[in-house]
Amino acid sequence: MPSVERRSKITAEVEKPMSLFAVTPGTRADEELVRVLATGPFSKALSQAIDRSGLGLGRVKERLARAGVSISTTTLSYWRTGRTRPERPESLRAVTLLEDLLGLPPRSLRDLLHRPESDRPAIRRVVGWDRLWDPREPVLSVLHSFETADEPSVVLLSLHESLHVGADRTLTRQRVREVVRATDEPVQTRVVVLRGCAPGSPPRLVATRYCVPGRTEVLTEQALIVSELVSNRMLAPGETAIFEYEFEYTDVVPDDRYDRRFRHSTPEYLLEIHFAPEAMPSSCHSYRIDHVSGPERDVADVPLSTLSPAIAFTSAVTPGIRGMAWTWPAESG
Helix, strand or coil, rough: CCCHHHHHHHHHHCCCCCCCCCCCCCCCCHHHHHHHHHHCCCCHHHHHHHHHHHCCHHHHHHHHHCCCCCHHHHHHHHHCCCCCCCCCCCHHHHHHHHHHCCCCCCCCHHHHHHCCCCCCHHCCCCHHHHHHHHHHHCHHHHHCHHHHHHHCCCEEEEEEEEEEEECCCCEEEEEEEEEEEEEECCEEEEEEEEEEECCCCEEEEEEEECCCEEEEEEEECEEEEEEEEEEEEECCCCCCCEEEEEEECCCCCCCEEEEEEEEEEEEEEEEEEEEECCCCCCCCEEEEEEECCCCCCCEEEEECCCCCEEEEEEEEHHHHHHHHEEEEECCCC
């Protein structure tokens, strides 16, 4: 860690127009750090600043903890590689502490967070959960308590799910098949979320294949279930695996839509909805939503038939919400 005297000198040099902080002439690493603090991206600037400090991620984690902020070494590693970016208030507080800990000028790292990480592969750009769930939702704090959900170690390559609607117009079950790939480190778990229609009636996880249930949290009043699925084996970085699972709904009132929330780009997504022949909607459409409070986009009519499910297939899915909505015919009488 730079000495107090040198850090003061670094901060004082911020006002100089040609330099963000004091650079030792001829020190190539310092010169490169000056450049990347001016141009970004955040991940590269953080990585170079940590390397320059001589601190390992374990020591950085310990010093942040002593300052009252708990950030795992896995999360720090993901920030360094550009896999994820700090978004939560606690994470942003950690970035402020890192600037001081690493001897950087105030806001030098935080300002870079406003710039996109354009050099990251599309499939590995991860958006925050608060882009996909209302900030007032209790599920956000639950999701953040699952480290594998907050900083995902697997990415979706393919997702195929089928939703079944009974003759009484209520959702009955959901069957899912995921093809996933481990990214930077060995991993064995994945977190899934499902919401029921009626408050007090959360779905139940009733079957799995190639994985087993792990930690599960149920938010009864919000009709939500968050479940960790544990693969039958540890996946090495770059290795592909299949997760299959089935939820059973407990709703007793009809629903008229279903959506899936994507934190990162996914090559393909197939949603099929099986309506009971006695309960066919009058119309159905697919859509995407970029932000939980945003409007429906890419709206497209979905054909309906008693002989086949309603289908929406999307390739190159971008982060956001994808789903289908349908309209029930008016009941006579």
